[in-house]
Amino acid sequence: MKCRHYLILFFPVQSHINPSLQLAKNLAGSGAKVTLVTTNRGLKQMKSLPTLKGLSYASFSNENDDDYQSSSGFSSYVASLRSIGSQKLMRLMEKFSDDGEPVTLLVYSILLPWVAVVARELQVPSAFLFIQCATAFTIYHRFFNSQDGIHGRMDPSVSIKLLQSLPLFSFSDLPSFLLPDSPLSGFMIPVLQEHIQVLEQDPRSFVLVNTFEELEQESFKDIANMNIIAVGPLIPLAFCDGSDLTDKSFGGDLFSKSEDYFQWLDTKPKCSVIYVSFGSVAVLKKEQKEEILHALVESGRPFLWVLRSSNSEEEEVHKTMKNGVKGDGIIVPWCSQVEVLSHQSIGCFVTHCGWNSTLESLVSGVPLVCCPQFSDQTTNAKMVEEVWGTGVRAKANEESIVERGEIKKCLDILIGDEDRGKRIRENAVKWRGLAIEAVKEGGSTYNNLKKILEISG
Incomplete structure (x- = not known):
């Protein structure tokens, strides 16, 4: 069996870093090789990176010294990340292949749907690491799927029934990016649409969700036609099942913390x-x-x-x-x-x-x-x-x-x-x-991690 090599590419903000690092640690702890990839600036800002057998890091440069808070604006930064990152990622993947360590699964987080396009061009399986709850993914899929998506056809004054087992959702209960008056809706809606589209276009792709099955059973049923795998809670193991008492933090903090x-x-x-x-x-x-x-x-x-x-x-x-x-x-x-x-x-x-x-x-x-x-x-x-x-x-x-x-x-x-x-x-x-039961041996998340290792091995 070929060596499993997971490449995880994430956007360099704390809310994306934490689950990406924990997934990487969990996979590496199962004996796989894992490479975490982000921008140069993002990697430099991360403090106390985890050191673990099989876990390594790589980065690439971007315009504006990778500063998404620059005068060019957030959307311009993400656009440049797409154009430059696509080229750099392709070269990195080719280098791993030349070195005898080909990537067997390419994992990417939200804001980076273009990674799936690169994976498809290189004929490498890809997985979308969805770092929100499964219910949020269900909402995005309900809005943007190509068959019966409801985006643009909703009355903001009317509550909607997402699932039979869930209460009615008013517009104010939905993710704010879906609201027409949201400052970022003009940027985020096309990104969310593309995420759903690239998943529909590649039947081999799947979604890894930072949740556990017992928490959102009905949401998983609603999107059962997609390859959805619950891999959460992506929390340091010392606070989950206690299987690794040394794993007490995510690592990669962007901020200096107090200790007293x-x-x-x-x-x-x-x-x-x-x-x-x-x-x-x-x-x-x-x-x-x-x-x-x-x-x-x-x-x-x-x-x-x-x-x-x-x-x-x-x-x-x-x-x-x-x-x-x-x-x-x-x-x-x-x-x-x-x-x-x-x-x-x-x-x-x-x-x-x-x-x-x-x-x-x-x-x-x-x-x-x-x-x-x-x-x-x-x-x-x-x-x-x-x-x-x-x-x-x-x-x-x-x-x-x-x-x-x-x-x-x-x-x-x-x-x-x-x-x-x-x-x-x-x-x-x-x-x-x-x-805690979900991440213990024999639990739903534990078994799902084994499933990922099997299908990408």
């Missing part, structure tokens, strides 16, 4: 701390930060808040906020989220509801206060509150600000003694158990 918060957490009672983080991309308005701060302080509960600064002006604002913290709370610029969520002191998580954060909370058994900002976060919040029952969705005002009173109300539900809060906490514990 663990000693602080160790001093707190079980399930008492409110953890707050809005991920690596979302930028909160100053008014929203102030409302969160007031809600946390007025709650009278200990809290750990991750508050990133993207410029000197924000740094000054955050210094002022830190100085204004009264009571038992700390603010840090970044942290190891999976380690924090697994700490026994954490009682709930105030989150933007990005899929990585949502999945990490499920694995940790931590209930959520959902404050979605954009992208698939609105869909995740819908599922958390109405399907999985592991949290509550905070309601924003007309200016899209979640006010302090609303945040406090949600916190009281999750940490208080009300029946609703008890049910939510019980559901969180239930899903944690099912997530």
